[in-house]
Amino acid sequence: MPQPISDAAAVSVSTLWAEGRGRPDFLATGIPSLSWQVTTDAPGWLQASADIEVRRGSGPASAGNGDVESFTVEGRESQHVAWQATPLRAYDTAEVRVRVHGEDGSTSEFSDWAALRTGPLSADDWVAPFIAVDGPTDADLAQSSNLERGTVRFRTEFTPRDDVTSAVLSATAHGLYEFTLSGSVVGDEVLTPGWTAYDDRLTFQSYDVTDRLAAGEAVVLGATVAEGWYRERFGFDGNFATFYPGPIALSAQLVITYEDGTIERIVTDDRWQGTAAGPVVSAGIYPGEAFDARLDDDALLAVGTEFPKPASTHELSPEQADPARLVPSFAPPVRRIQNVPAQRIFNSPSGKTLVDFGQNLVGWLELTVDAPAGHEVTLRHAEVLEDGELGIRPLRFAKATDTFTGDGRGERTWSPRFTFHGFRYAEITNWPGELRLEDISAVVVHNDMVRTGYLETSNPLLDQLHSNVLWGMRGNFLSLPTDCPQRDERLGWTGDIQVFTPTASYLYDTSGFLGSWLRDLEAEQRKATGVVPFVVPSPLPMPPMAAAAWGDAATLVPDALFERFADRAALAAQYESMTRWVDVVDALAGENHLWAGGFQFGDWLDPSAPPENPAKAKTDPDIVATAYFYRSAARTAEAARVLGHSADANRYGELADGIRGAFLREYVTPSGRMMSDAHTAYAIAIGFELIIEPRALAAAGARLAELVRSHGYRIGTGFVGTPLICDALVRGGQSDVAFRLLLEEGCPSWLYPITMGATTIWERWDSMLPDGSINPGEMTSFNHYALGAVADWMQRSIGGIAPGAPGYAVVKIAPVLGGGLTRAHASLETGFGIVDVSWMLEGTSFSLVAVVPPNSSARVTLPGTVSADAIEVGSGRHEFTVDVSALVSVAAPQPLTMQTPLSEIVGDTEARDGLEALFAELGYFIGLGWTANGNWKTGSPLGKSLIMMPPHNVARVEQYLTTLNAARGIYSSAPVK
Structure with a gap:
């Protein structure tokens, strides 16, 4: 038992946040949950209660100035604690602080006050209409592919009449917007408002511009709006069309509060000026951006000027601008995250100038250039080289090309603002003078999530694999979880994120990012009477079809988020979506509980499938479908139990039992063989705990190991089996085979792309063939995170950190030895604080050091023991040493003969x-x-x-x-x- 401590200063609340980590500055709710971390050296410290104080601010909607509300939370709860004070209103301010009491009698001081602020909270707080400028119609665009994808600019002028105490600008668009005040960009967010299910959810962002306004000084408020995802042409095989109605448009409101308490609102209306003329002459997600510096007239942002005529600015029709769709953004904003310098400049065999940035990444180029007036520099992007030239075939119809036209007025720094590209290499054409490394860099762009998880091992190739997974996630977590960031697709494929969520939620706090995306999934699902579309948002013309593993994102993504972050409110928000999906599949399966027949992706991209048919896997798709039906029913039953829906918990639990029984009768022989004698069939049956009887589990594990060995330890799984196979081998008593599979370098394998120079995860196991040529299939990407889902197993089994209870209130520390690894270090910042695990193998001695944060505990299972023998420890630093000679002893090498198997x-x-x-x-x-x-x-x-x-x-x-x-x-x- 921990010893009581009397020094209150030995315990402190080190971190306090409202809603998710990494959220926007302005809250999206008036009842934010509260979370905090405690710092103390007291071993085994547990919270007995916490005092919370909320001090109201003096905003225009504040309940008072300096009023304090207090409430107490009993017990250990310190994550996502429900708001118990008076709800915040729109344009409100408040401060919150926390004091904790330990079970050992300790008491902390109050934490520092944490500031809270709201802007508009709903459509009811939105008074600004949408405005647009006449431009090409959908019919015009359909008849010509050469029309420029231009931007629209808007402006208005005003003068603050008194000293300003608060000024909040809130904005959204049909398209992508960038706001300026007197010529300077507002905020550091980019590609706003992002992509959501626009028909149902259009997010807006809020910015504090108080310091930008002064009494009596005239101000120009301007915005540029580009097409973005709203007017992108979606489709496949060259059949592309816009999906969302109406032109690009802007809606914004600036709420100014003066010292005397009066409020002024400046909103988009018919008094604003608009023009389709401007320096961004064309911009699109897939084609890229064209910028002409000669048209970048700063005078148009000066007071007393006007935009060129003619320009028609008008409000959209009510059905095009329904304010009920408007919601405040709560996902971490998209920002410029990192600048990557150019590594080398060289010439291709054809004489093209190429730049290598050494890392496949997503974002855009930033140039420092002095170009004569009218001189056009062209920038093309690609992920790989083929025969020494830019490998653009995988881009399909995406041009991924930017142009910059100089104005002859000296050196300037420029980068695109309304597009993004996936690339490692860039081809630079017509650079004025000699291109130097310092003239060009790459800007990494993605949602600014909080990094939480790390892993290092004694094997450099595994470390590179983990780095590739990380960079693949960074490139595809841009506004929504995309499949790929470079070609004419970049869609929110549900199957990809379903398998990858556990991995992603170790590397970053994804609760806000994926929580927002799940709201879009629920909206699209609701329109499809419970069916989950293949992609979310869903801009594709075909009606949604139910497909296992893809549609199961409705259940398994929120389930994984609850496992990692323990946010009951977020789980409750998705609960109806979960049950609706299971009910849809239940109706399709019928009384025999077998989901069979109809279209399925199955074990997509099984390496044995031909390039032209990635769904032709060895494992019967009916096995995949029924296994996922079981998994979703079982996890929905658990969600019902957590949320207190006892009747649903019983119903879905009984359904899951029925599915499991049907699966075993139909697809597993009495001797333990799967009807599809293939890697994924065994991996999913073991991994989803359909096979649990010990002898059957051992038999299935042995057969899976035999399959892996007999195929030369090459990968035999696609999207479905890949996240499960290493876990299945370990559960089946075959951990040595799991490591040998992980460490294989031949094609196909996880390490094969690394031997070919990959810095991200590929879509196909052989996206690049051993001879350096690109896979001949029409679907090839060099930045797809799905097959990197094995990193979840690496993080749990090599790093040794896994959730033993939702949100890591209990940490399961159970490193698995194998693969010749002699050390590993993993760390994860949970909601409670940092869990740190380091282990080392010296000869036959295994040593482990684990640090567990306050108010949580751990179950430590050392190599050579079983989970039933786990050592229970509280917070603090713990050291263990155990002899593992039985695990690492190596038999004397035997000669190889013609009788050797x-x-x-x-x-x-x-x-x-x-x-x-x-x-x-x-x-x-x-x-x-x-x-x-x-x-x-x-x-x-x-x-x-x-x-x-x-x-x-x-x-x-x-x-x-x-x-x-x-x-x-x-x-x-x-x-x-």
């Missing part, structure tokens, strides 16, 4: 590679097919596997073994034969 040879990388090289030399193509055909089997001695090999070549194989054994210093009295 192929399953042993394939585990010996040197022997396998040498044999395959010899087979290639001898032209023995039967042996070269052993990996693809799964022939490295336990019961196949090498000598009896060399069918149709001439005797003189068999002798060459025998000689190879003799030479290899001798080189290893291994000799046998028995002949190699």
Whole structure:
């Protein structure tokens, strides 16, 4: 038991936040949840209660100036604590602070006051109409692909009449907007308002511009609006069309509070000026941006000027500008996150000037350029090179090209503002003079989420794999979780984020980002009578169809978020969406509980599938569908239990039991074989806990291990099986096979792309072929995070950090040894504080150091023990040492002979590679097919596997073994034969 401490200063509230970490400056709700972290050296510290004080501000809607409300929370609750004070109103201010009491009798001082602020909170607080400028109609765009995708600019003038105490600008757009006050950009957010299900949810952002206004000084308030996602042409195979109605448009309101308490509102209306003329002559998500500095007339932002005529500014029709859709943004904003310097400048074989940034990333280029008037510089982007040239074929119809036209007025720094690209390489055409490294950099852009999780190991390739996963996430968490960031797609595919959410939610606090996206999923699902579209938002013309793993994002994404962040309110917000999806699938499956027939993606991108048909997987899609049906029903039952819906918990729990029974009867033989004898079939049956009886589990695990070995430890899973297979192997008692699979470098494998220079996760296991050419399929991306979902297993099993209770109130620390790893270090900033785990293997001695934050606890399972033997510890620093000789002892090497089973040879990388090289030399193509055909089997001695090999070549194989054994210093009295 921890010893009581008497020094109150030894306990402090170190961090306090309202709603999610990384949220916008202005709250999206008047009843924000509160979370805090405690710092103390007292071991095993647990909170007994907490005092919360809320001091009201003096904003225009404030309940008073300096009034304090207090309430107490009993128990350990310190995450997402419900607001119990008077709700904040629109344009309100408040401050909050917390004091904690420990079970040991300790008491902290009150934390510093944390400031809270609201802007508009709903459509009821929005009085600004949408305004637009006449431009090309949808019919014009349909008839011509060459029309410029221009921007629209708006402006108005005003003069603050008195000293300003508060000024809040709130804005949204049909398109992407950037606001300026007297020529200076407002805020640091970019690509606002982002992409949501516009028909149902259009977010707005709020900015404090108080310091930008002074009494008696005239101000020009201006905005540029580009098409963005709202007017993008969505589709496939060249069939693209706009989806959302009406022209690009702007809606904004500036609420100014003066010292005397009066309020002035400046809103978009018919008094604003508008023009389609401006320096951003064209901008689109897929095509890129064209900027002409000659048209960048700062005088138009000066007081007393007007935009060029003619320009028609008008309000949108009511159906185009329904204010009921407007909601404040609560996801972390999109920002410029990092500048990456150029690594090298070189010429391609055709003489093109190329720049390598050393990292595949998402954002845009920033130039420092002195270009003569009318001189146009062209910037093209791509992720890879092919034959030394920019590899643009994977972009399909996306031009991904920016242009800058100089004005001859000296050096300036420029970057696009209304597009983004996925690239490592850039082709620069027509640069004025000599291009230098310092003239160009890459700007990384994504939602500014709080980084939480880290992992390092003793294997540099695994560290690079983890880095690739991280960069893949960064590139695709831009306004919404996209599948890829570079080609003519960039859509919110539900299957991708469903499998990746656990990984993402370790690396970053994704609660706000994915919580916002789930609101869009629910909106699109509601319109489709419970069916979840393949992509969210859904701008595709075809009606939504139910598909396993993709539609299950409705249940499994909120389930994973609750597991990692323990926000009951967020889970409650998605609960109806969860039940609606399970009910849809229940109706499709019918009384036998088997979801069979109809379209399914199945185990998408199984590596055995041909490039032109990525759905042609080895595992029957009906197995995938029914397994996901079970998983969603079971997790929905658990959500019902957490939320107190006991009747639903019973109903969905019974449904899950029925599905599991049906699955086992239909797809698992009495001997434990799956009806689809393929990697993913076993991985999903074990990983989703459909097979749980110990003997059956061991049999399934052994068969899965045999499949992995027999295919040369190459990957045999697609989107569905990949996140599950390593866990399934460990659960089935085959952890050594899991590590060997993870560490394979041949194609296909997780490490193969790294051997080819990858810095992000690829869409296909072989997006680039071993000869350096790009996969011939029409669907190839070099930045897709889905297959990187294995990082969740790495973080839990190598790093040793997993949630033992929602939100890591209990941490499960259980590192798994294997793969020759001798050390690892993982850290995760949970809501309670930082969990830090370091372990080292020296000989047969395993040592572990774990740091657990206050008000949480941990269950530590050391290698060689089972979870039932877990050591319960409280907060603080803990050290453990255990002898693991039984796990790491290595048997004396045995000579390889013609009687050695192929399953042993394939585990010996040197022997396998040498044999395959010899087979290639001898032209023995039967042996070269052993990996693809799964022939490295336990019961196949090498000598009896060399069918149709001439005797003189068999002798060459025998000689190879003799030479290899001798080189290893291994000799046998028995002949190699």
